[in-house]
Amino acid sequence: MPLIVLLAVTLAGCGDKTPQPAAAAPAPVTVAQPTKRTVTDWDEFTGRFEAVEEVQVRARVGGFVTSVEFRDGAFVNTGDLLYVIDSRPFEAVAEQANGQLSDARAKAELGKRELDRALTLNQTQAVADSIVDQRRQTLQAAHAAILQAEGALKAAQLNIEFSHVVAPIGGRVSRHLVSVGNLVQGSDGGGAATLLTSIVSLDPIYIYFDMDEATYLKNNRLYFEGKRPSSRDTPNPVQVALTGETKPSHDGKVDFLDNRLDVSTGTLRGRAIIPNKDFSILPGQFGRVRLIGSLPYEALLLPDTAIATDQSRKIVFVVKDDDTVEARPVVLGPLDEGLRVIREGLKPEDRVIVDGLQRARVGAKVSPHAAAAAPAGSKT
Structure with a gap:
């Protein structure tokens, strides 16, 4: 009987051994190969729009404003009437100048007849040479008086013309700064001419931007390497996004770079x-x-979610042929349609973990699954 009990205890002890835990299953991750397509690098700057043409409309002659012929903020064309200034004083001066011109012409005609008569009589010595010289001088003075009178008449006619203030350029006009009945000072009055309104052209329009020195040096280097055309010689394309826009909505071309920093x-x-x-x-x-920051080139791209940071390095996790994980340092480029350009560190055939990075461990096996669709932002 004691032998039977001892045998039972021995058998029971042999059956109480702890089973070994099963090996952990490889972590599931989603992998995708880098997207390959032609891209162009772009440099971004903040700019401000300015009008190609901007004019401050000022009175060229003084007088009382008799009418305002435009609607505030309207679009005007070149030559449209904006203001009318009382022109009666200038019309009176023009009539006076016209009368002086007629008088000068009459005197010149009389002087010519007297000179012709003196020349005829001088042939027979009936008139002295001094008389001929005197009448020739009188005719020359009459011609000079004609020129003076013509100039005075033109000036008076210009003043009449200037009393009708017209738009020198086409564009959008500002509000009127002078109302009917006010006296304005002209540019011929010795003081500052009265500002009446302003006009800005709208199509096309300039945008000015400031390029940092590092970008300028980079673009200059690319130009000498034949990898980018110079904006001084070539109207390089630009894309412009307005405030609140996430994507560029307007295209244009560079047409000026300053000559110094x-x-x-x-x-x-x-x-x-x-x-x-x-x-x-x-x-x-x-x-x-x-x-534009480069000529078009072939590039590999990944979503930003596939890129991790290891201290100062950027890395991606690549699944090798034996399904183990490798950390691969990469050099990043700009974003292009939602994807990040990878300048160095990847091959087109690499399988990069794009989902499940937190489950990946360097050197450990994973269970890779191909992404269901191309990464966001890629082109088909």
């Missing part, structure tokens, strides 16, 4: 010209300017 800001002033057919952009608005 601003020493106070270390920036170079540039200008692009933008079509504005619907007049929706006004001078003074801000915009984001995207300036």
Whole structure:
């Protein structure tokens, strides 16, 4: 009996061994190959729109304003009547100048007849040479009086013309600054001419932006390497996004770069010209300017969610052929339609973890699954 109990205890002890835990299953991750397409780098700057043409309309002659011929804020064409200034004083001066011109012409005609008569009599020595010289001088003075009178008449006629203030350019006019009945000072009065209103052209429109020195040096280097045309020689394209827009809505071209950097800001002033057919952009608005930064080139792209940071490095997790994870340092480029350009560190055939990065461990096996669709922003 004791032998049976001892045998039972021994058998029970053999059956109480702890089973070994099963190996952990590989973590599931989603992988995708980099998107390959032709891209162009762009440099971005903040710019401000300004009118191609802007005119302050001032009175050229003084007088009382008799009418305002435009609606505040309206669009006007070149030559449209804006103001009328009382022209009666100038018309009176013109009549006086016209009378003086007629008198000068009559004197010149009389002087010519007297000179001809003196020349005829001088042939027979009936009139002395001094008389001929005197009458020739009288005729010359009469011709000079004609020129003076003609000048005075033209000036008076110009003043009459200037009493009708017209738009020197086409564009949108501001409000009227002088009302009917007010006396305005002209530019011929010795003082500052009265400002009546202003006009700005709207189509096309300029946008000015300031390029930092580093970008200028980069673009200059690319130009000498033949990788980017110079904006001084080529109207390089720009894209402009207005305030509140997430994507550019207007296209234009660079048409000016300044000849020196601003020493106070270390920036170079540039200008692009933008079509504005619907007049929706006004001078003074801000915009984001995207300036072409390279020639088109083939690039590999990934979504930003696939990129991790390891201290100062940017890395991606690549699944190798044996389904183990490798951390791959990469050099990043700009965003292009929602995807990040990878300049260095990737091959087109690499399988990059785009979802499940938190489950990936360097050197560990994973269970890779191909992404159901192309990463957001990629082109088909």
